[in-house]
Amino acid sequence: MNFLTEVQWxxxxxxxxxxxxxxxxFLISKKPLGTSTSYAKTSGMIERFFRGPDVGLRPYYQKIKxxxxxxxxxxxxxxFGSLLSALLSGDFSFEWVPALWxxxxxxxxxxxxxxxMIGGIFLGFGSRWAxxxxxxxxxxxxxQLAVSSWISAxxxxxxxxxxxQILFRLIxx
Amino acid sequence: MAxxxxxxxxxxxxxxxxxxxxxxxxxxFGFLLQKGGVTKYDVIxxxxxxxxxxxxxxxxxxxxxxMIGIYAMKSLGWVxxxxxxxxxxxxxxxxxxxxxxxxxxxxxxxxxxxxxxxxSLDAMVGGLAxxxxxxxxxxxxxxxxxxGILKKGDFGDLTLPKLFKVNDWVVVIPAAVLIVVVLIWIxxxxx
Numbered sequence: 148m149n150f151l152t153e154v155q156w157x158x159x160x161x162x163x164x165x166x167x168x169x170x171x172x173f174l175i176s177k178k179p180l181g182t183s184t185s186y187a188k189t190s191g192m193i194e195r196f197f198r199g200p201d202v203g204l205r206p207y208y209q210k211i212k213x214x215x216x217x218x219x220x221x222x223x224x225x226x227f228g229s230l231l232s233a234l235l236s237g238d239f240s241f242e243w244v245p246a247l248w249x250x251x252x253x254x255x256x257x258x259x260x261x262x263x264m265i266g267g268i269f270l271g272f273g274s275r276w277a278x279x280x281x282x283x284x285x286x287x288x289x290x291q292l293a294v295s296s297w298i299s300a301x302x303x304x305x306x307x308x309x310x311x312q313i314l315f316r317l318i319x320x
Numbered sequence: 321m322a323x324x325x326x327x328x329x330x331x332x333x334x335x336x337x338x339x340x341x342x343x344x345x346x347x348x349f350g351f352l353l354q355k356g357g358v359t360k361y362d363v364i365x366x367x368x369x370x371x372x373x374x375x376x377x378x379x380x381x382x383x384x385x386x387m388i389g390i391y392a393m394k395s396l397g398w399v400x401x402x403x404x405x406x407x408x409x410x411x412x413x414x415x416x417x418x419x420x421x422x423x424x425x426x427x428x429x430x431x432x433x434x435x436x437x438x439x440s441l442d443a444m445v446g447g448l449a450x451x452x453x454x455x456x457x458x459x460x461x462x463x464x465x466x467x468g469i470l471k472k473g474d475f476g477d478l479t480l481p482k483l484f485k486v487n488d489w490v491v492v493i494p495a496a497v498l499i500v501v502v503l504i505w506i507x508x509x510x511x
Contacts, residue, residue, distance in 0.1 A: 153355070158374045159503075161356035162381020168348055169386040173399040176341050180349065183429040187455035194456055206466070207459035217342035222433050224346015225353065229437030232354035241439045245361035245426065260446035266425025267432075267450015268457070273421055274429055275458035276470070277414025278404055281428040284411075285379055288404055290386035292480040292491055295406025302415025303422055304368075310423035311368035 154236045169287060176217055179291070181283030183274035184211055185219040190271070207275075251319035277302070350434050359434030361426035361442070368423050373511040377503065384499045391492045401479070408473030425450065 150156070165180075172180050191213045195202040203213050233239035243256040252258060274280045277299045279288060285303065288296020350359075356378050357363045366372025393399040422428055425447045427435050432451070435443035458465075481491045 155357050156355040158356055158377035159381050161352050162378045163385045164352045165349065165378065165382035166385020166387075166389065168345060168352070169382065170389040170393065172345055173390055173402075174393065176338060176345070177400075177402075179402050180345070182433065183455075186429055186451045187459060190452040190455040191459060193452065205459055205462070207462035210462075215339070217338045220339045220342030221346035221349065222430075224343040224348075225350035225430060225433035226346075226437040227343075228347035228350025228352075229354040229359050229434035230350075231347065231437075232351045233359075233438035236355075238354070239439050241441055243441045245365075245440070245442065247362040247365050248426075256442075259442050263425050263442045263446030264450040264453075266421045266423070267447040267452075268454035269417055269421030269450075270425055270429065270447075271421070271451035271454025271456075272458050273414050273416075273418030273454070274451075275414075275455055275462075276465075277411050277418055278406065280418070280430065281379075281422075282430040284404070284415075285428075286382050286386065287402075289379075290383045290390060291401050291403055292387065292488075292495065293403040293406075294475055294478040294480065294483060295404045295411045297480075298406065298408070298411040299415040299418075302412055303419045303428075306416040306419025307368045307422040308370065308419075310420050311365055314423060315365070315369055 152235050152237075154238050165286065166290070169290060178217055179283065179287030180221070181218055181279060181287055182222050182225070183271075183280035183283060185216075185222045186271060187211055187275055188213055188216075188219060251315055349430070350437055353431055353434040354438055358431050359427075359438050359440075361435070361440065364428070364431065365423070365426050370511075373506050377506065380499050380503055384496055387492060388496060391488050394488070403477040403479055405474075405477045407471055407475060409469040409471065412473075413469065421450075421454070 169180055172178055187207075188211060191202060191208045195213060202208065230239065244254055244259050248259055277284065279296065279299060281300075281303060284296040284299040289300055353359050356374065358375050358378060363372055363374050367375035390399060390401070394401060425432070427443055427447055429451065432443045432447050436448065481488045484491065
C-alpha cells in the first residue's frame, strides 16, 4: 500500500482513475462528474439565508434548484479526498502564496488574495455562462464527444493560456 | 407497525444513497486530483504557461479511458449519455470568460475544492468567495441573457457522431488514436 503515501502519481495513472470513476458515476449515479453548479447553489443558499426566500424564486435558481444534491456532495467529497491524500503523503500545508506566484510577485499575500478573488468571480460567472467547468465540460462532456463541451474546453484553455502569459511574461516579466 | 417502520427506513435509504454515492465518488475524485498534483496553483499555472503538461496529460487520459468505457456501455445499453445543450454564445463566450478566471485564480471549480483540502488559503479565502460572487452575479443577470446571447448559434445537445451523422465508433476510434498520438508527442517533446 506504499503508493497511497506517495506525494505524486503518474498523470496517466490518475487520468485512468478519473476515467474509470466516470464509468461508475454514469453506471451507479446516472450522472456525469461535474462541480460548478454546486457553487451556484451554495451562493444562492447563502444569499437566501441573508435576504429571504424571494432569492430562491429567481429564474436561475428555479432552474438549478437550491438544494443539496449528488453533485454538491461530490464537491464536498473532493475536499475530504484531497485532504486524505495530502495527509497520507505529508503533503498538507497551509499556504497563502504559492511558490510560482512568490517567484514572480514576491511574498504578497494580500495581492494574491485579491487576484484570486477577482479570478474566482470570472470563474464563477464564466462557468455559469458556459454551463460547465473543467470537470463537467473538460472531462465528462468531452468524453461523451459533446460539441458544447469541446467548444467550452478549447475556449477555457485558449483564454487561460493568453491571460497566464500576460500575467507572468508581460506584467511580471 | 413494524412493517410500516421498515418501509419508511427503506424510503430514507433510497433518498440518502445518491448523496452518499456522491460523497464517496467525490472522495475518490479529490484523492486522485491531489495525487495528480492538479490541486496546486503551480501545476495549473505551469500548464497555462505551457511549461508543465501534467494537467493536459491527466485530462486527455481521463477522456480516453472514459470515452471508450462510456461508449462501450452505451452500445451494451447499460448507460445513457448526458449531453449538455449549447450554443456558440453560451460555450464560446462563457468559455473565454472562464479562462480569464482560470488563469487569475489558478484553480478551476473542481480543483479548488481539492486545493482547499490540501491547505491552500488563497483558494479558501479569496477564490471560493469569488466563485460565489460570480455565480450570484450570473443568476441575477440570467433573465436578461437567457433568450439573447445564450441562444446565439444554438446547436442543442449535439455530439460529434450526430454532427457527422455516423456510427459512434467512427468517431470514438479515431479520437482515441488522436489522443494517444498527442500524448506520445508530448512525451517525445519532453514536456
